[in-house]
Amino acid sequence: GNSVTQMEGPVTLSEEAFLTINCTYTATGYPSLFWYVQYPGEGLQLLLKATKADDKGSNKGFEATYRKETTSFHLEKGSVQVSDSAVYFCALSGDMNSGYSTLTFGKGTMLLVSP
Amino acid sequence: DAGVTQSPTHLIKTRGQQVTLRCSPKSGHDTVSWYQQALGQGPQFIFQYYEEEERQRGNFPDRFSGHQFPNYSSELNVNALLLGDSALYLCASSLVDRADSPLHFGNGTRLTVT
Numbered sequence: 001g002n003s004v005t006q007m008e009g010p011v012t013l014s015e016e017a018f019l020t021i022n023c024t025y026t027a028t029g030y031p032s033l034f035w036y037v038q039y040p041g042e043g044l045q046l047l048l049k050a051t052k053a054d055d056k057g058s059n060k061g062f063e064a065t066y067r068k069e070t071t072s073f074h075l076e077k078g079s080v081q082v083s084d085s086a087v088y089f090c091a092l093s094g095d096m097n098s099g100y101s102t103l104t105f106g107k108g109t110m111l112l113v114s115p
Numbered sequence: 116d117a118g119v120t121q122s123p124t125h126l127i128k129t130r131g132q133q134v135t136l137r138c139s140p141k142s143g144h145d146t147v148s149w150y151q152q153a154l155g156q157g158p159q160f161i162f163q164y165y166e167e168e169e170r171q172r173g174n175f176p177d178r179f180s181g182h183q184f185p186n187y188s189s190e191l192n193v194n195a196l197l198l199g200d201s202a203l204y205l206c207a208s209s210l211v212d213r214a215d216s217p218l219h220f221g222n223g224t225r226l227t228v229t
Contacts, residue, residue: 041222043119043220046218101146102163103150108156
């Protein structure tokens with residue numbers, strides 16, 4: 001079945017540092033890949049997505065590239081801010097048979113950014 | 116434009132009781148999915164409803180059931196509550212069978228079973 005593996009947190013960085021959160025996946029077919037962010041006490045918000053191999057998703061300075069050859073979708077940001085502190089989830093969709101909106105999530109990676 | 120709304124925000128129940136959680140999808144969306152998020156874990160798919168029928172189901176027992184109404188809103192019911200059912204329950208809406216239609220999540224209902 002489908003699965004997602006993320007690096008364990010917390011990831012602790014100083015403001016303006018470079019961020020990488022690793023995500024690898026196992027899937028059948030050709031899933032779409034997503035990064036969601038969860039702030040304390042809130043639900044999940046879509047951060048970015050990529051729907052096919054070599055696509056780069058980007059939003060708010062974050063970006064991730066769909067690498068089919070390495071089954072990876074690593075999240076990066078060149079300069080983090082304190083307001084980026086949150087839990088980040090990598091996820092993959094099902095396919096036409098299992099349902100595109102049936103997501104499989106990783107366990108999440110907490111990011112803590114200090115001033 | 117209202118997003119996904121869930122009620123109640125918090126709930127405390129006793130083992131063996133039954134609970135009903137409610138969800139209104141984002142305007143224009145026709146599909147509702149429910150996820151369970153245990154503390155410190157990623158969300159786990161429970162089931163999905165479209166056209167008032169369950170389309171997909173994750174690995175959850177029959178104690179978990181749901182319903183979708185003609186206005187696309189949905190309920191999640193859990194019977195015979197166990198301590199292990201304590202979690203954040205997230206509702207998400209989307210457009211059916213659209214690979215480019217990402218899920219929009221509500222803020223969740225925090226269920227505590229004592």
